[in-house]
Amino acid sequence: IDEGLAMDHTHKFSNSIYVSGRSGRVFTASITGTGLGGEINWSRMTYTKSLSECQLLFQEYKEARLNAGVPLLKRFETDNVKSDRRFIEHHFPELKEGVVPNDKGPDGCMKATISEEQYVFINTCAAANIWAGSIINSDLLVNSPKEVLVGLDAEWNKGDTGIRLRQLSFPDHLVAVFDLQQMEVYDEPRRPFPNMLKRLLHLKCIVACGSQVGGDCGRLEQIQVNIDRRLDLKQAAIRHDSEQPHGTGLQGLSRRYLQLHVDKFGQHEDWSVRPLESGGDLIKYAALDALLSRKLGEELVRLLLQRPGGMIETPAGLRVGQKVNLFLAGKVAASGTVEFI
Numbered sequence: 001i002d003e004g005l006a007m008d009h010t011h012k013f014s015n016s017i018y019v020s021g022r023s024g025r026v027f028t029a030s031i032t033g034t035g036l037g038g039e040i041n042w043s044r045m046t047y048t049k050s051l052s053e054c055q056l057l058f059q060e061y062k063e064a065r066l067n068a069g070v071p072l073l074k075r076f077e078t079d080n081v082k083s084d085r086r087f088i089e090h091h092f093p094e095l096k097e098g099v100v101p102n103d104k105g106p107d108g109c110m111k112a113t114i115s116e117e118q119y120v121f122i123n124t125c126a127a128a129n130i131w132a133g134s135i136i137n138s139d140l141l142v143n144s145p146k147e148v149l150v151g152l153d154a155e156w157n158k159g160d161t162g163i164r165l166r167q168l169s170f171p172d173h174l175v176a177v178f179d180l181q182q183m184e185v186y187d188e189p190r191r192p193f194p195n196m197l198k199r200l201l202h203l204k205c206i207v208a209c210g211s212q213v214g215g216d217c218g219r220l221e222q223i224q225v226n227i228d229r230r231l232d233l234k235q236a237a238i239r240h241d242s243e244q245p246h247g248t249g250l251q252g253l254s255r256r257y258l259q260l261h262v263d264k265f266g267q268h269e270d271w272s273v274r275p276l277e278s279g280g281d282l283i284k285y286a287a288l289d290a291l292l293s294r295k296l297g298e299e300l301v302r303l304l305l306q307r308p309g310g311m312i313e314t315p316a317g318l319r320v321g322q323k324v325n326l327f328l329a330g331k332v333a334a335s336g337t338v339e340f341i
Contacts, residue, residue: 001068004036004075007084009049017045033061036075050270051087058091083268086281105261107246112260112288114175119287121278123179129196131176136200140172145205149231149301151175151294152208154216155271155286162186163219164271167290175287179276185223193223201227209233209297210290211250214320221319233293236300240307254292257299262292 014027031054032043042061046053065073072094078084089095105111122128135141140148151169156162163186166178184191200206201220207229210216217227234248237257246252251262266285276283318338326334 001039001041001065001070002035002037003071003073004077005033005041005073005088006036006077007031007033007088008079009046014045048270050273051084052270052273058087062091080268083265086265105263107255107261109255109259109261112254112258112262112292114284114288114291116279116284118291119175119177119283121177121179121276121283123182123276125183125191125194128178128183128194132194132197132200135170135173136196136203138173140170141203141205147207147229148205149207149209149294149297151290151292151297152210152213152216152227153286153289153293154219155266156219157271161219162222163216165286166220167286169287169290169294171294175291177283177286177290181272182274190223193225198225201225204228207231207297210293211248211253218320231297231301233296233300236297236304240300240303250289250292250296253296257296257303258292260292262288 009029009031011029013030014025017026019026027045028047029049030043030045033041035041042057044054044057073092074095076085076088076092076095078088103111120131122131148171151167153167154163155165155167157164162180164179164181166180167175168178169175178197180186183194185193202225206227208217208227209231211233213230213232217230220227233250233253237244237248237253244252244256246255251264254260254262263285266282266289269282271282320338322338324336324338325332326336
């Protein structure tokens, strides 16, 4: 054990382990940690590649280092730094000592950030209803505005049919991050979706802004929550300028329209792991996505309203997957299916 740690996951061993009478693999991978000299410090089989499975392992490893009186950890090597860095820094905060933060991303833009004072984490239906009631009765909505742009985002794992987290960003209010997994609104038997939050999202003035917002809204429709008015950031950006040099995802659009660099490390995380820390990096990541979605929606609407033709709003009843017809002179000239909105 020395002042360095190199860590890696591999499938090589797990592919060779089977249990008689059982189909499929027993383990997904193995994880190994070595010192700077290549000596193996520890090695363990894992059921997933999520580092959350290794919490106890790292606690014991840290205790072993302290008991052995070895130097503090000063160097960490991995081939998956975006996903591993925050987990390692949590267990070995000494890695950040003497490090001067870089406020700019590799593209030269300032890094997008959000503080704990800018969002609230909600994991019960009662708290969700209280929050939604405060929004409904706020000055923002009490005067029945024609439209309110709301940043909307969600987090889930590949293969999920429901949503793990739902994030909402209203103007002049804290971003709200809802733990729908904890509320069990998608589990069978399903618990009712918070009624006051549902009432809020059903207001006709709400315009949901997000990247691929149709898919996010579609997952809400599975539990009878319908947001009729939506602003897809990708389509709005293309309408503003068909050439998008940085791409049409949240990261590319934030770079162009907000001059901010967005770290998308959360795309590699396991969103099913609980408990989630209110001030943890994953909650901040989720809250920031919703905040940026609203900021981008506001900026794109401002730019589009300056152009001839302005904004065009799709019919409220239009849905992805819906069959549509094009009529010419009273006759069906073409038929198709709505792929996106």
